[in-house]
Amino acid sequence: xxxxxxxxxxxxxxxxxxxxxxxxxxEESQASHxxxxxxxxESVGRSEAVGGNVRAMVRGGWGFVxxxxxxxxxxxxxxxxxxxxxxxxxxxxxxAVPPVVDRVSAGVDRDPVTIPLAEKKQVLDEYNEIIWxxxxxxxxxxxxxxxxxxxxxxxxxxxxxEQERADVNLRVAAIAAxxxxxxxxxxxxxxxxxxxxxxxxxxEVERLSRHAVELLSAPQVKGGEYTVxxxxxxxGVFVHEAFGHLSESDFIYENDRMRELMALGKQFGSRELNIxxxxxxxxxxxxxxxxxxGVPAARTYLIKEGKLxxxxxxxxxxxxxxxxxxxxxxxxxxxxxPIVRMSNTFIEPGAxxxxxxxxxxxxxxxxxxxxxxxxxxxxxxFSAGEAYMIRNGKIAEALRPVVLTxxxxxxxxxxxxxxxxxxxxxxxxxxxxxxxPLPVSNGSPHIRISRCLVGGS
Amino acid sequence: MxxxxxxxxxxxxxxxxxxxxxxxxxxxxEANRLKHxxxxxxxxxxxxxxxxxxxxxxxxxxxxxxxxxxxxxxETAQFGMPAKFELPSANSYxxxxxxxxxxxxxxxxxxxxxxxxxxxxxxxxxxxxxxxxEVTRGVVSVQxxxxxxxxxxxxxxxxxxxxxGNLTRGTDMLFVGDSASSCQPMLEPGTVADNILQQLExxxxxxxVSTKSMPVVFTPNGVASALVMxxxxxxxxxxxxxxxxxxxxxLLSGKSWAxxxxxxxxxxxxxxxxxxxxxxxxATMKGCPASALR
Numbered sequence: 001x002x003x004x005x006x007x008x009x010x011x012x013x014x015x016x017x018x019x020x021x022x023x024x025x026x027e028e029s030q031a032s033h034x035x036x037x038x039x040x041x042e043s044v045g046r047s048e049a050v051g052g053n054v055r056a057m058v059r060g061g062w063g064f065v066x067x068x069x070x071x072x073x074x075x076x077x078x079x080x081x082x083x084x085x086x087x088x089x090x091x092x093x094x095x096a097v098p099p100v101v102d103r104v105s106a107g108v109d110r111d112p113v114t115i116p117l118a119e120k121k122q123v124l125d126e127y128n129e130i131i132w133x134x135x136x137x138x139x140x141x142x143x144x145x146x147x148x149x150x151x152x153x154x155x156x157x158x159x160x161x162e163q164e165r166a167d168v169n170l171r172v173a174a175i176a177a178x179x180x181x182x183x184x185x186x187x188x189x190x191x192x193x194x195x196x197x198x199x200x201x202x203x204e205v206e207r208l209s210r211h212a213v214e215l216l217s218a219p220q221v222k223g224g225e226y227t228v229x230x231x232x233x234x235x236g237v238f239v240h241e242a243f244g245h246l247s248e249s250d251f252i253y254e255n256d257r258m259r260e261l262m263a264l265g266k267q268f269g270s271r272e273l274n275i276x277x278x279x280x281x282x283x284x285x286x287x288x289x290x291x292x293x294g295v296p297a298a299r300t301y302l303i304k305e306g307k308l309x310x311x312x313x314x315x316x317x318x319x320x321x322x323x324x325x326x327x328x329x330x331x332x333x334x335x336x337x338p339i340v341r342m343s344n345t346f347i348e349p350g351a352x353x354x355x356x357x358x359x360x361x362x363x364x365x366x367x368x369x370x371x372x373x374x375x376x377x378x379x380x381x382f383s384a385g386e387a388y389m390i391r392n393g394k395i396a397e398a399l400r401p402v403v404l405t406x407x408x409x410x411x412x413x414x415x416x417x418x419x420x421x422x423x424x425x426x427x428x429x430x431x432x433x434x435x436x437p438l439p440v441s442n443g444s445p446h447i448r449i450s451r452c453l454v455g456g457s
Numbered sequence: 458m459x460x461x462x463x464x465x466x467x468x469x470x471x472x473x474x475x476x477x478x479x480x481x482x483x484x485x486x487e488a489n490r491l492k493h494x495x496x497x498x499x500x501x502x503x504x505x506x507x508x509x510x511x512x513x514x515x516x517x518x519x520x521x522x523x524x525x526x527x528x529x530x531x532e533t534a535q536f537g538m539p540a541k542f543e544l545p546s547a548n549s550y551x552x553x554x555x556x557x558x559x560x561x562x563x564x565x566x567x568x569x570x571x572x573x574x575x576x577x578x579x580x581x582x583x584x585x586x587x588x589x590x591e592v593t594r595g596v597v598s599v600q601x602x603x604x605x606x607x608x609x610x611x612x613x614x615x616x617x618x619x620x621x622g623n624l625t626r627g628t629d630m631l632f633v634g635d636s637a638s639s640c641q642p643m644l645e646p647g648t649v650a651d652n653i654l655q656q657l658e659x660x661x662x663x664x665x666v667s668t669k670s671m672p673v674v675f676t677p678n679g680v681a682s683a684l685v686m687x688x689x690x691x692x693x694x695x696x697x698x699x700x701x702x703x704x705x706x707x708l709l710s711g712k713s714w715a716x717x718x719x720x721x722x723x724x725x726x727x728x729x730x731x732x733x734x735x736x737x738x739x740a741t742m743k744g745c746p747a748s749a750l751r
Contacts, residue, residue, distance in 0.1 A: 040538060041538065042538060043514070044513075045514040045516065046514075046533055048516070048526075049517070051518060062494070066498070068501075083496065086565065087494055089491075121536055250487075253488075254487065254587070258587075377623070377630030378628060407628070409628050
């Protein structure tokens with residue numbers, strides 16, 4: 001059975017099911033991947049999947065059934081309703097949204113999955129060859145993946161939304177070694193299904209390979225507090241990981257203490273600080289027209305002029321917090337229920353040029369790119385992919401990758417300059433619970449943080 | 458599976474079909490209260506072929522569309538790794554206990570009770586803490602057959618208990634969490650509750666720490682995630698060959714690499730024979746009998 005036929009059958013079952021609310025998702029997807037370790041293409045594969053789910057709400061409780069056999073759809077709906085009935089004990093609350101009937105195409109000229117593997121491999125081979133041209137390169141890692149999926153969402157409120165999307169992701173790392181000293185440099189890129197930006201990275205790959213070798217001779221920074229300038233990639237990761245996740249309302253809506261901490265109107269930073277999440281920007285990996293609850297995407301200010309003014313919602317969290325739905329309920333596939341997620345999250349640009357930002361720093365650090373890290377509640381630790389000393393207002397010597405750590409609330413207050421050069425980072429993906437990687441993007445202009453703790457020797 | 462193997466054998470020297478079917482039920486608690494019941498049904502089929510000496514690989518959830526599965530595997534084989542091995546022929550597999558019918562039969566009500574007791578134990582100890590908990594039971598059926606007569610089939614049950622707690626005071630947020638899993642049902646909060654209560658006790662005293670080198674004591678879970686998990690992956694063959702490039706001086710074997718990397722007091726083993734352990738099983742994903750390694 002095709003997902004279109006299954007959707008026809010489910011539409012009636014969902015409409016007549018005995019629950020406060022029922023929705024169903026159907027999905028067909030194709031994907032391919034290639035992984036290089038060193039000179040060898042270690043893994044290459046293609047995959048295809050079909051499946052769906054039914055989610056029901058009864059007296060405030062949810063039942064969720066996922067499947068990839070499209071038989072017995074009536075049984076799936078009945079099970080979801082039965083499960084929800086076992087859980088529910090209060091009035092169901094979902095923010096009202098008008099039913100939508102729509103079809104949204106992927107918006108790419110050429111589906112990346114249908115491009116022959118040979119064509120993609122040729123580009124990756126060129127990148128690997130560039131990396132290996134540098135002396136002292138000991139190995140390389142290249143991971144490429146692409147995917148395309150078509151989903152159908154339907155609900156007991158009358159929505160029927162068909163959406164297509166495509167996604168491409170690439171990460172490249174060069175690893176150099178000398179006398180037991182191992183250094184790495186990498187890049188991560190993605191797109192909304194368009195392969196073109198990923199075909200033109202020869203210069204960047206050459207630069208990162210050279211940088212990995214240069215790091216072998218670079219000094220390690222002396223640990224301590226510095227004025228730190230973050231590039232758009234690292235600042236974007238900071239705003240997503242350290243702040244954005246705290247703005248997801250499923251973390252807040254049933255937690256009185258967190259609601260106090262994240263109270264709207266609270267001053268979190270300077271008047272120049274504006275943080276936005278929106279899925280409405282065309283061409284970005286976190287963009288979509290409707291979320292996985294059929295809610296239209298919106299532009300949501302999280303921080304405006306330094307004050308907390310908004311947060312990200314599913315229909316349920318919006319209803320319970322008596323706020324407007326923002327269209328941020330997303331699931332990575334039919335196997336999972338939608339949960340509150342970011343889309344494209346960024347710091348809006350200010351007015352300061354990069355030269356002015358570093359111009360009055362006597363001794364500081366310029367941290368670029370993202371290498372790894374973790375957040376634990378309000379605390380974060382990020383490794384920058386590249387780092388340089390700033391001396392007397394100029395970028396000086398390269399450093400081995402530095403580790404930045406701190407408290408997100410203190411750090412937001414310590415942002416004392418916001419650049420005019422917003423750039424969006426399209427690499428990687430977001431993880432939350434079991435659901436990863438979800439296509440998102442994050443970005444920022446250059447930002448300057450005073451008194452940032454940097455780990456070192 | 459036989460039909461896929463038959464079709465694949467027409468275009469490849471060797472082929473292997475791998476099927477996984479899963480049925481899972483999960484009870485989720487959010488903000489100290491029961492929130493979701495979830496059921497998952499999932500089947501998938503993977504095909505690995507050796508064609509012109511190279512490995513091709515494709516996966517699908519639609520076993521009926523096997524011509525596409527085969528053609529996808531053929532396309533990937535153009536670029537796949539050279540197959541420097543042979544698929545295993547008919548083997549006898551060790552008897553490893555990984556299935557308990559009881560695990561799949563635990564009533565949902567009992568799972569709800571278990572999650573509720575776990576939350577009560579933690580919130581009773583620390584009022585104000587907000588907990589999320591999951592109780593999961595499931596059964597996985599694995600089947601593998603290849604063109605050299607190799608064939609493996611087993612069922613595995615699993616039961617797991619996960620919990621995370623968040624305690625907020627001002628801008629200070631404490632995260633605690635623990636989990637346990639087995640192929641057998643676990644109907645007592647037991648160690649998960651104890652470990653979380655211990656984390657909460659330890660967190661009562663906060664100490665400032667400055668950036669410097671100092672001795673670090675790892676908890677058993679810390680050792681498992683920071684040291685034990687990376688150790689076996691470091692011992693995989695390709696990583697050993699990489700390690701030879703990175704380390705100075707002659708390296709004759711994996712053992713000598715390990716001697717350089719680890720202290721004399723460190724021993725690490727890996728086995729798939731531990732009865733009812735979630736990672737146990739009679740066969741590897743490639744149809745070879747499971748083994749133990751020190």
